[in-house]
Amino acid sequence: MAPSLRRGGTFESVNPVSGLAWATCPRATQQDVDDAVAAARRAFEDGxxxxxxxxxxxxxxxxxxxxxxxxxxxxxxxxxxxxxxxxxxxxxxxxxxxx
Missing domain, CATH: 1.20.5 (Single alpha-helices involved in coiled-coils or other helix-helix interfaces)
Structure with missing residues (x-):
């Protein structure tokens, strides 16, 4: 997991039928989203x-x-x-x- 995604912690995605967690996902903060959008824009424009x-x-x-x-x-x-x-x-x- 990228260090920047650790700011928001994680959550478990749970299958609603079985009630079992099938994945642990990063919980993005607004800053994580802003950073990802900026990185994508830079990659598109400069890549x-x-x-x-x-x-x-x-x-x-x-x-x-x-x-x-x-x-x-x-x-x-x-x-x-x-x-x-x-x-x-x-x-x-x-x-x-x-x-």
Missing amino acids: PWPTSTPLDRARLLRGLGDLVAEHSEELARLPRLVTGWEASRRPFAEPWPVH
Whole structure:
């Protein structure tokens, strides 16, 4: 955990169905948020993205897509842990209404 995120402490994310904690998360302060936004702005303005070519950007975005696909099962489990929704109850259905 980054030292700056220690200011706000941590909290446990609890699965509402099982009542079990599944993750310990940093509790960000307003200063943590401000610092993160400032760092992101600096990285965008001073980093390689603004001057990169469309081809370079496409390669990076495809790499991100590959990582998402590679970890899709793990990523698909996260909403279930947070909301307590169980896929076995309603396979292939969304855990929230779609409007």
